[in-house]
Amino acid sequence: MPRTNVEFWTRKINRNRERDIREQRQLAKMGWHCITIWECELKANQRDKTLEALAFTLNRIYLQDHSIHYADREEEVELETAAEPTST
Numbered sequence: 197m198p199r200t201n202v203e204f205w206t207r208k209i210n211r212n213r214e215r216d217i218r219e220q221r222q223l224a225k226m227g228w229h230c231i232t233i234w235e236c237e238l239k240a241n242q243r244d245k246t247l248e249a250l251a252f253t254l255n256r257i258y259l260q261d262h263s264i265h266y267a268d269r270e271e272e273v274e275l276e277t278a279a280e281p282t283s284t
Contacts, residue, residue, distance in 0.1 A: 231254075
């Protein structure tokens with residue numbers, strides 16, 4: 197939190213957080229993932245922790261999306277490989 201004009205910044209940051217939540221919910225309904233990184237989380241004393249958390253989150257999203265995608269695909273179609281095509 198900034199040291200000056202604390203009341204103003206508190207209200208502004210709270211409004212930004214509320215707006216971000218609304219926007220993220222709307223984007224999630226459209227199938228998007230949102231990750232908010234505040235500028236202060238990239239300062240030298242927090243950067244490594246923030247980047248580790250970001251990498252963890254991106255990996256989790258990637259793996260989760262792909263497991264869902266492939267599970268749906270396997271149910272919809274019978275999979276075949278180029279080396280072993282299904283007989284017709």
